[in-house]
Amino acid sequence: MEFAMWKVWLSGLVLGCLAGNGAVRVARDGERWTLENAELRVTVDAAAASVTVAEKGSRFVWTQMEAKSAAFRGVKQIAGGIGFEVGTMTLKVSLPDHWADLRVEADVADRTAPVDSAGFLSPFLLDSENGAIVVADYSNGHAYPVRMKPFPRRRFDLGNIDMPWIGVCDLTEGQGYALIAETPDDAAFDVVSVEREGHTVSAPRLMWNASMRTFRYPRRVVYRFSASGGYVALAKGYRAYAKEHGLIVPFTEKLKKNPNIARAFGAPDVWGNGSLRFAREAKAAGVEKMLIHGTSSAADMKAINELGYLTSEYDVYQDVMGVKDESEIASRAEWVPDNVVLRADGTRMPAWLTWDKKQYMKRCPTFWLHTAQRVIPKALAEHPYLGRFIDVTTAENLYECYDEKHPLDKTEKRQRGEELLGYVRSLGLVTGGEHGRWWAVPYLDYIEGMMSGGSTSWPSGWLKRPKTKDEAFTDPNGRAFPKWEEYEKWGIGHEYRVPLWELVFHDSVISTWYWGDSSDFLLEAAPDVTAKKDAFNILYGTMPMMWANGEGSWVKNREMFLRTYRNACKVHEAVATAEMVSHEFVTADRAVQRTRFSDGTVVVVNFGDHAFESRVGGKKQVLGKNGFAVKGPRVEQYLELGK
Numbered sequence: 001m002e003f004a005m006w007k008v009w010l011s012g013l014v015l016g017c018l019a020g021n022g023a024v025r026v027a028r029d030g031e032r033w034t035l036e037n038a039e040l041r042v043t044v045d046a047a048a049a050s051v052t053v054a055e056k057g058s059r060f061v062w063t064q065m066e067a068k069s070a071a072f073r074g075v076k077q078i079a080g081g082i083g084f085e086v087g088t089m090t091l092k093v094s095l096p097d098h099w100a101d102l103r104v105e106a107d108v109a110d111r112t113a114p115v116d117s118a119g120f121l122s123p124f125l126l127d128s129e130n131g132a133i134v135v136a137d138y139s140n141g142h143a144y145p146v147r148m149k150p151f152p153r154r155r156f157d158l159g160n161i162d163m164p165w166i167g168v169c170d171l172t173e174g175q176g177y178a179l180i181a182e183t184p185d186d187a188a189f190d191v192v193s194v195e196r197e198g199h200t201v202s203a204p205r206l207m208w209n210a211s212m213r214t215f216r217y218p219r220r221v222v223y224r225f226s227a228s229g230g231y232v233a234l235a236k237g238y239r240a241y242a243k244e245h246g247l248i249v250p251f252t253e254k255l256k257k258n259p260n261i262a263r264a265f266g267a268p269d270v271w272g273n274g275s276l277r278f279a280r281e282a283k284a285a286g287v288e289k290m291l292i293h294g295t296s297s298a299a300d301m302k303a304i305n306e307l308g309y310l311t312s313e314y315d316v317y318q319d320v321m322g323v324k325d326e327s328e329i330a331s332r333a334e335w336v337p338d339n340v341v342l343r344a345d346g347t348r349m350p351a352w353l354t355w356d357k358k359q360y361m362k363r364c365p366t367f368w369l370h371t372a373q374r375v376i377p378k379a380l381a382e383h384p385y386l387g388r389f390i391d392v393t394t395a396e397n398l399y400e401c402y403d404e405k406h407p408l409d410k411t412e413k414r415q416r417g418e419e420l421l422g423y424v425r426s427l428g429l430v431t432g433g434e435h436g437r438w439w440a441v442p443y444l445d446y447i448e449g450m451m452s453g454g455s456t457s458w459p460s461g462w463l464k465r466p467k468t469k470d471e472a473f474t475d476p477n478g479r480a481f482p483k484w485e486e487y488e489k490w491g492i493g494h495e496y497r498v499p500l501w502e503l504v505f506h507d508s509v510i511s512t513w514y515w516g517d518s519s520d521f522l523l524e525a526a527p528d529v530t531a532k533k534d535a536f537n538i539l540y541g542t543m544p545m546m547w548a549n550g551e552g553s554w555v556k557n558r559e560m561f562l563r564t565y566r567n568a569c570k571v572h573e574a575v576a577t578a579e580m581v582s583h584e585f586v587t588a589d590r591a592v593q594r595t596r597f598s599d600g601t602v603v604v605v606n607f608g609d610h611a612f613e614s615r616v617g618g619k620k621q622v623l624g625k626n627g628f629a630v631k632g633p634r635v636e637q638y639l640e641l642g643k
Contacts, residue, residue, distance in 0.1 A: 039100030057227025141500030159398030266573025272549030312387030365416035460516025601632025
């Protein structure tokens with residue numbers, strides 16, 4: 001069945017930070033309307049179909065990228081703003097009394113009409129050599145220069161990035177704005193570029209996508225300005241929004257329900273060996289805490305728990321093979337094709353493809369919870385696990401199912417994930433997930449992948465270790481992986497990385513590396529990367545990850561394993577429950593960076609080749625490459641040049 005391609009190109013609008021107590025004022029002068037509160041003055045020119053936003057704190061005036069758009073029709077005053085029509089859409093634009101936000105709601109007359117996508121608002125430009133687009137794009141966060149050509153990415157699907165917002169800010173002057181999608185499940189951020197006086201400038205524009213082939217429901221977005229503070233202020237603006245919507249559940253609250261979470265504070269995340277022998281060797285070597293994924297006998301696991309370690313087991317509910325009997329249904333076994341996701345084109349959705357090309361199918365999320373209720377209690381009856389790692393659920397994109405027996409839209413798909421993780425949590429288990437999603441933070445205690453920046457040049461998902469930096473790989477479908485330079489720049493590079501996720505969620509969930517990009521995964525190809533990852537863990541106050549199998553550092557380079565534990569884990573233990581309150585680039589080349597935490601802990605790290613003289617805790621330190629200085633009420637730690 002064919003559906004009409006439906007596109008509406010609208011002119012822009014924007015946002016703010018905390019405002020004063022004044023009421024919203026709406027005024028009209030011919031075709032020009034002005035919306036004003038204590039922080040923003042928004043001018044809407046109906047005839048020109050344009051919007052200008054003056055942010056009063058910085059006195060910065062935001063203008064839109066030029067776009068062809070029909071005049072705004074039928075403009076009328078509403079509570080706190082105006083409403084009007086443009087194309088086939090009706091917009092409501094308003095300001096709140098007590099926040100410096102510009103709120104926009106979009107709707108259509110016939111929500112059941114077939115649609116494709118709607119380009120929502122022409123973006124506001126920041127034409128500055130210090131301008132950046134900041135986004136947690138399957139990473140802790142990146143700051144992409146607005147003048148970068150070509151721009152690294154053209155679309156960020158909101159079902160596949162980690163937080164439902166994107167920001168634009170000046171890294172030097174500090175002014176900026178964030179686009180927070182309040183209805184993010186069927187949306188994307190497109191990056192639009194224009195030529196300006198011999199250079200290219202890019203900015204993000206929100207796109208509304210169809211839901212089950214139609215518009216279906218009103219779409220809402222908040223544009224939030226900040227007068228200063230750059231990406232830190234934007235992240236804190238979203239944190240305030242997230243807290244208002246119940247997404248900030250700090251460890252101080254989570255610990256009341258499950259004290260075992262504290263076992264993860266200061267623990268390395270370890271895969272590849274769940275034996276009691278390994279646990280005892282690690283304890284004897286001075287590893288006080290450890291998150292161990294693996295299975296041994298019930299008696300051995302009880303002994304491991306008694307050592308103070310946190311035992312956890314891998315589990316996954318998306319990737320399934322077929323069964324012949326109901327009794328065979330398990331984590332990776334399901335009725336195929338009946339209970340597999342049916343796509344809009346009438347085909348069943350494939351899932352994981354193994355290295356030897358065994359094709360799993362995608363279990364419909366409708367059946368996740370039911371399957372977990374069959375699997376997990378049985379596992380707990382046989383082994384005394386204290387935790388459980390749920391793969392894929394918080395790493396994959398949102399999608400729809402068109403099977404009439406178990407249909408679901410993207411919002412329902414997300415909700416099925418919340419139900420699954422909520423159930424695991426209800427069993428008293430410390431709950432982990434692959435990668436991170438804003439909606440999962442209330443249910444998860446640790447997330448594997450948020451410290452990794454993507455762009456690996458090797459098959460990290462298949463746990464294939466490269467032997468050299470220039471070793472080339474293709475996946476089972478023959479697609480080439482990026483070259484090492486891409487990983488070096490975006491995956492582990494320090495120049496464009498910013499901890500947006502930690503600035504929002506550090507006190508609510510633990511971050512670590514992806515298991516195919518662990519602290520020690522590049523022992524052969526690039527062993528020096530381990531020290532840089534340690535430095536990132538220290539800077540962000542997060543958890544390292546290592547392997548204890550035959551390829552990991554416990555076997556191949558135990559001193560590296562223990563060094564990572566000593567250097568990174570003690571900092572994490574000290575600040576695990578603290579909010580990250582700031583991050584900054586100390587030097588112009590961004591090699592030296594500083595973070596501060598709500599308990600007063602200060603961390604300075606030098607990623608550069610040149611020595612840097614820092615002063616932390618009233619003392620002078622000379623930091624070499626990957627050197628660090630940490631001072632707080634519970635930790636004092638230094639790695640100085642030549643020491």
